[in-house]
Amino acid sequence: xxxxxxxxxxxxxxxxxxxxxxxxxxxxxxxxxxxxxxxxxxxxxxxxxxxxxxxxxxxxxxxxxxxxxxxxxxxxxxxxxxxxxxxxxxxxxxxxxxxxxxxxxxxxxxxxxxxxxxxxxxxxxxxxxxxxxxx
Numbered sequence: 001x002x003x004x005x006x007x008x009x010x011x012x013x014x015x016x017x018x019x020x021x022x023x024x025x026x027x028x029x030x031x032x033x034x035x036x037x038x039x040x041x042x043x044x045x046x047x048x049x050x051x052x053x054x055x056x057x058x059x060x061x062x063x064x065x066x067x068x069x070x071x072x073x074x075x076x077x078x079x080x081x082x083x084x085x086x087x088x089x090x091x092x093x094x095x096x097x098x099x100x101x102x103x104x105x106x107x108x109x110x111x112x113x114x115x116x117x118x119x120x121x122x123x124x125x126x127x128x129x130x131x132x133x134x135x
Contacts, residue, residue, distance in 0.1 A: 007069040008062055009077055013040060016059035017100075020066050028067025028102040028114075032059050034094050042094075050091040056098070057086060057128050060116040064102040065132060073107045078132040085115075086128040096120045110134045 004017050021029045034041065034051050041055060042048065061080050068074050092098050099119045106113035115129035 004066050007066040010062055017062045017066055020070060023067040023070045026104060028064055030063035030100045031097055033097045049093045053088050056118055056126050057083060060100045060102060060118060060128060061130055063100040064114040068107060068112055074109060077135045078112055079135045080130060081133050082131045084129045088126050090123055090125040092120050092125055
């Protein structure tokens, strides 16, 4: 079992975070590289090498959730309930390492509100904000 699997309930093939690099009350940083195990995602656009944008938003939310669990602020299972804002700037391809920088806006026992930016290298590819609630 991976370290991330100990933190959030997601499992392959729906686990979209490889590692949490750092975490604090302000910021959580994690990474994901979509590889051969994730090629089923190509089913949405079979001839494309791009990761679907909705999967990147889910990846950021999973990264944020895992980081919050490491902080010890929440217990239980949280579900994504709103995507308040999302902007897409560029695409990520399979085998790109994607870095997620997640900002904690509100953390409580019942509500997690965060925003994040995903990068490939130094290039910003997506920005979003979302909220999760305890299920």
